[in-house]
Each structure stands twice: as structure tokens, then as C-alpha cells.
Amino acid sequence: MYSVELKNVDKTYDKEELVVKDVNVTIEPGEFFVLVGPSGCGKSTVLRMIAGLEEISSGFILIDGQIANHLSPSKRELSMVFQNYALYPHMTVEDNITFALDVLKINKKEKRKKCMEAAEMLGLTEYLKRKPRHLSGGQRQRVALARAIITNSPICLMDEPLSNLDAKLRAHMRGELKELQRRLGITLIYVTHDQVEAMTMGDRIMVLKDGVIQQVGKPIDVYNTPANPFVAKFIGSPPMNLTNGIFDNNQQVILINQMKIPIDPLILPNTDAKKVIVGIRPEHIQFCQEQIHGELTFHTVIDHVEMLGTETLLKFKWNDSDWYAKWYGQWNIQVGQSIHFQLDKNSLCVYDAATEQLIAGPQNIQHHHLSEGIV
Secondary structure, eight states: OOOEEEEEEEEESTTOSEEEEEEEEEEOTTOEEEEEOSTTSSHHHHHHHHHTSSOOSEEEEEETTEEOTTOOGGGSOEEEEOTTOOOOTTSOHHHHHHHHHHHTTOOHHHHHHHHHHHHHHTTOGGGTTSOGGGSOHHHHHHHHHHHHHTTTOSEEEEESTTTTSOHHHHHHHHHHHHHHHHHHTOEEEEEESOHHHHHHHOSEEEEEETTEEEEEEOHHHHHHSOSSHHHHHHSSSSOOEEEEEEEETTTTEEEETTEEEEOOTTTSTTOSSOEEEEEEOGGGEEEESSOOTTSSEEEEEEEEEEEOSSEEEEEEEETTEEEEEEEESOOOOOTTOEEEEEEOGGGOEEEETTTOOEEEOOSOOOOOOTTTTOO
């Protein structure tokens, strides 16, 4: 298992604007690390720089503690799985899997043994004599994976390998990939634009926007305490609800419409621009029978209802913003119906409107370990 470290890494093309800006991150040995962000944010460029397929403009890339800036891809001891799988159409599955071993000049007997092990691990044994055109998308994806793991490289890079699969197969392969990485003990660096993939697969995730790191952390921490409004909107489905407010220093409250949200004065010291952005996750907006004075309640009209079986999703407008509430169970709510809502004051995120940096996070988030309550 190798670590990968990026220090002050920049990337420019033809001396134009930076496409990757001052990336600093350490990926631990054996970690499943996910780079996530919208299209064009620079995540694939970061991956290609780690692979040696793109030169870095400045900074350092360290692999296992050694500077790798000028090492060719073949010297970096890593394997890569691309979005299009990059299989050779004229070769059989077996030849595609063992192609990397031909380059390493592994003898035929050892090559065959390694191929059978990889094929068995990924359920490809019966397809070894077939050509890629006779395989489904999921099977091709597993062939590309087998080719990557057969070399026993300590680092594996994956660039949106599941994006060509249908939703059901993609969900299945997420679990398979995670289990495979754990079994092999490799350091896996994974690029995706799908925040659900990032949340369900990564030990840690790095959110990128316009080539700049927005936040690095465990998925649950990024979800519960997003560093800025961009992360709050990008991570989560539906996204975090955001609206504008004013901090009143005299009353020690945040004013949103007629609502007053009490806030600890120590949290907002010397806030010059009194404007703030308040955010809350849809699951922390609760049903309320009536508007209660002094509580964080409001009423509004429902614009849209989605019944998802185990939960009900409601869309409405509040304070000139589109908001969502997500309730467990099946609620008989109709479009056009007026509903009273209550905000959980312990689940609010508050951002400085000028800097967009988090200045107050949720107060009631507790991580319960599985061991608690188990007899």
C-alpha cells in the first residue's frame, strides 16, 4: 500500500488560466479516496497528473514518499481504469486481462495463474475466450478491473468507470468495487461527478470546483457540515436548503422574514457584513400543526410532491428560495396544500455571505457506533 501526496500542485495549459489551483492533499495507504465535482472542475486532470499522463505546471507529487514529478507512468507502480474501459476489440477477455503482464514479461504459467485468480474474483471465468463485443457493459467493466488488479499495483486510479452502466448495475458495482478494494488492500483514487457514488464509496472525499479544493473529509462530515454553500448544494439529494438572513447584533438573532433564530454571540464575532446564508438539510424540516410564536415555524404552499415509497419529498418556496422537506413514510399531502413547517434549530448551518465560509455548524450531530446498544 502506497500513499499519494500532492503539494501545491498547479496545472495550466498554454500559460492560460489555472485549471487546477494549489492542490494540497495526502491520500493515505489503503484508502478509498474519491474526487468529486461537476464536469470541468479539474478532477480528471488531477487523476491524470498522478498517473503521469499530464505534466504538472508547479508543485510536487509524491508516491510512497518519493517525488514522482518526472517519473513515466510505467515507473509509478499504478494501474488505471478509464471511463470507456479501453479494451482491445480483437483480443479475447483473457488476452485483454493479461496484456499488462506481457509488458512485464511474466512467464506463461504464472500469467495464466494470475488471470484465473482475477477472473474468479470478478466472476469472469466463463467469459475468458469471448471478445469484448460479446460482453455486456457490466462484464466489460469487470474485464477492465481485472486488467487493473492483475499487476498487483499498490495504487489504482479510476476515472468514472461506472458512468456507462445502467442505474441498477451501477448500484451493484459500487458495492463490488468497495469490497474488492478492501480485499486487495490497495490505495484507490476514484473520480466521479456523482455525489451518491462519492458518499457511498469513499473513505474520504475531496470536493472540487473550478480546479480549487472546496472541502476534504469523511463523507458524513462533508454532508453534515459542508464548508461552503457550493458543497452544501452539491452534496446531498435533494440538496441543502439555503436562504439569506441578517445577523442582528443587538438581539443576538438571525432574522429571516419574520423569523428570529437565536444564535450564540461567540459564534459571530466582528461580523462586518451582517448578511449571512442559513442552510438546513431537508430531513431536518419537520411537520408542525400550527405556527408557534417564538419557535422556528412558518407556513407555505406545497408546489410539488414526490412519493418515494419509504419517504415523501415536498417542494415549496420560502423567502424567495426553492426549498425541500424530506419526511420518512408516506404522507397524504397534495399540491397547493398549505403546510406549517418547523426548523430544527440544532441542525442549521450558517455561512458568512461575503466569504461564503462556514461560521456555525449543526449542534446536535452525534456519531453512534454500531457497538452501542448491542448486547
